[in-house]
Amino acid sequence: MICQKRPFIYAVANQKGGVGKTTTALTLASSLSVLGQNVLLIDLDPQASLTAHLAIEPEMVENSIGSLLVSNDSDIERFIIKKYKIRDGGCIDVIPSNINLAKIESNLSASNGGGLQLKEKLKYLPDYYDYVIIDSSPALSVLLISAIAACDGIIIPVEADYLSVRGVELLIKTIQKVEQALNVKCYYKLLITMFDKRTNSSAKSLNYFKSNYKENSFDGYINVDTKFKDASFVKKPLTYYEARARGSMDYLHIAREILSVSAETLQEEE
Numbered sequence: 001m002i003c004q005k006r007p008f009i010y011a012v013a014n015q016k017g018g019v020g021k022t023t024t025a026l027t028l029a030s031s032l033s034v035l036g037q038n039v040l041l042i043d044l045d046p047q048a049s050l051t052a053h054l055a056i057e058p059e060m061v062e063n064s065i066g067s068l069l070v071s072n073d074s075d076i077e078r079f080i081i082k083k084y085k086i087r088d089g090g091c092i093d094v095i096p097s098n099i100n101l102a103k104i105e106s107n108l109s110a111s112n113g114g115g116l117q118l119k120e121k122l123k124y125l126p127d128y129y130d131y132v133i134i135d136s137s138p139a140l141s142v143l144l145i146s147a148i149a150a151c152d153g154i155i156i157p158v159e160a161d162y163l164s165v166r167g168v169e170l171l172i173k174t175i176q177k178v179e180q181a182l183n184v185k186c187y188y189k190l191l192i193t194m195f196d197k198r199t200n201s202s203a204k205s206l207n208y209f210k211s212n213y214k215e216n217s218f219d220g221y222i223n224v225d226t227k228f229k230d231a232s233f234v235k236k237p238l239t240y241y242e243a244r245a246r247g248s249m250d251y252l253h254i255a256r257e258i259l260s261v262s263a264e265t266l267q268e269e270e
Ligand SMILES: Nc1ncnc2c1ncn2[C@@H]1O[C@H](COP(=O)(O)OP(=O)(O)O)[C@@H](O)[C@H]1O
Pocket: 016, 017, 018, 019, 020, 021, 022, 023, 024, 049, 138, 193, 194, 195, 222, 223, 224, 225, 226, 228, 229, 232, 247
């Protein structure tokens, strides 16, 4: 059955590796769950870092995102692992990934459903979810096209570094091309990550992105916090590991921004 109440679907994307995509997907999901939202995380990266961060062994996963994308049935629920339920709050569930996703990438190519397979599958999600967050791989690949096609909004984590400018421009052009080619519509927002207040270059790049992408960047930004590595060592989202850490507070702020955007969009639709 096709679900009635649509969740908001976000893709976290940047073709550059190491900019904080997986950390953003995970920590936003945990922040939203603390704020009472039910979140489904989708690991759309064959490297399966998100899956591993959730203490799920990628090699042991049978019902992975790869098998979902090539399956013929509409039963998406058997691919979902229930991971966290917050008392008096929401939850984090996940559709995990593993290296099989790399093998099926060629099946997803333009001639074969045009990268729309994920969008099609998500129509069958249970109406229980408020947000879906897709973590994507560091490449301008068919997997990225699938994520763009499936989502309402794209969160682009950008390292507070001047060298990030060209990569962001390329990604935005790619998003616009996918919108035209597949006749889909999504908005994007830049999220500055790894901001280091001790350096001039961080402050300069924050200013650059905020003034050049005014409407398309979050008000908040994410500071450098070594606690992210500690949390990943114990395979927990930082929000659950240390709620008062700088990084947890930064993502909570972004989660609140996301909730207020969603509320505005709902009002406009009414
Ligand atoms: N704000 C941050 N401060 C410090 N380290 C961070 C921050 N965000 C992410 N990291 C660390 O940087 C590394 C790369 O982050 P990750 O989220 O895996 O990037 P991506 O998914 O874009 O490759 C990880 O070790 C992660 O713990």
